Amino acid sequence: MDDTWWRTAVIYQVYPRSFADSDGDGVGDLPGITARLTSLAALGVDAVWLSPFFASPQVDAGYDVSDYCDVDPVFGSLDDLDALLARAHDLGLKVIVDLVPNHTSDQHQWFRAALRDGPGSAARARYHVTDDPPDWQSVFGGPAWTRLPDGQFYLHLYDPAQPDLNWSDAGVRAEFEQILRFWLDRGVDGFRVDVAHGLVKDPRYPPYAGSPLGLLAKRDAPYWDQEAVHDIYRSWRAILDGYTAADPGRPRILCGEANVAVDRAIRYVRPDELHQTFNFPYLQTPWEPVALRRVIEESLAAYGSVGAPSTWVLSNHDVVRHASRFGYPADAQPRMGVGVDDPQPDPVLGLRRARAAVLLMLALPGSAYLYQGEELGLPEHTTMPDDARQDPNWERSGHTERGRDGCRVPLPWLAGVDGLGFTDGVPWLPQPEEFDALARNRQEEESGSTLRLYVGALAFRRSLGLATGVLRWCSEPQSAVLDFASAGIRVTVNLGAAAVPLPDEAEVLLASEPLSAWQLEPDVAVWWRPVGPDPVRSPQA
Incomplete structure (x- = not known):
């Protein structure tokens, strides 16, 4: 077993509420995921990352955890989780689970004890509580501090139902080490760490009236990217390395959701800390050639400087799906959610660019993350009725942010049936009409479907060794065409407004759209192998 599998892995994010429902209640569950794992193995991914399935009041779709060592009944049971792990491992898939260490639910026994035991108690010391709160703002809108009945205030960088833990408390650190061991003993292959840059807060609670959103704001916010967070990850890495050493056939990994600039993100993946961290700057870059290059x-360069692989990602459960995002002008992409009365994307252009974007991403050296449904080319649900929305961000923002429901809509497995094969009941979020044409069973039969493009790209990526390639640019820095060589092939993406010719000596391996007249049309990507006497000539806009 290669204990560095994570350096080149393609990891597929499953959002359990919306993947597959086995019992007809309209909410996805663990048995539903287990029944569909063969589809993910056939897709060609290496691992599955499960968003939270822990016991929770579900105020924030499971990111408000009330018991870190149990499964919420809406998703099943611990036995169901064991069955999922066994089936995934039989299929050669690794399983990474979400860990939410920044905050608990307000229904967690610790927070209940903090309310009961009052000011100055050991229970209250597990959270950030003060008599004189600073003017910090919540990510979901509004103040980040809420008053308790006894007059003190507690911190919640997200919803008031998600009180932030105090990681200077030794009991908090010890408890989470036990939580890691609980799931590692159960057989998981690693953890995705939620809000990895936010666990430690400046204990002085200094004033900060800036926005909690955005990479630049997070450079000086007193609750993001504090130095002491790295000590936590060094202790966790030691635990996981111990499990890997004891069972070399089951190497374990940590991936951090550290939403910081690249020069800060690489500090999380030094050799004794996390194995990976999400590349948010890449995720947030618009469809623009100079910015992407x-x-x-x-x-x-940055990740290589610390000996870590870069990761690449286009969508996740917190952002507008890229098949819709790329349907907007580069300077007008929505940050979070789109409503029926908002400017709407160009769906044809968005999907065309999304197909090209995945060929670009999967050709880059390192590891890639896919978000469920992107292999079907699913768009954001941009016309969802506001009364169907369940994301707390919608209410907390005073109905100024539509929230993340539009990217979390249940998947379409079967065309022409109620629930589109996701459920026999009523889906917990409504599915848009266009999902029927994008259902998986339709795309399995269509030669040019987005699903088939993903299957082909993942197979080529593995056989060609693209994830271990060394990228060499063949296009000029200001060109509208991104063109590079890696692992013996060329990757060319036309982000310009005019078609460009392909070399006569090109052997095309895969293209995001059918090629005509040997031209690369705008918003099309191609993987090709140079043959003949002029193998380095680059298409130019």
């Missing part, structure tokens, strides 16, 4: 170059 810059973030690719910066990422490869």
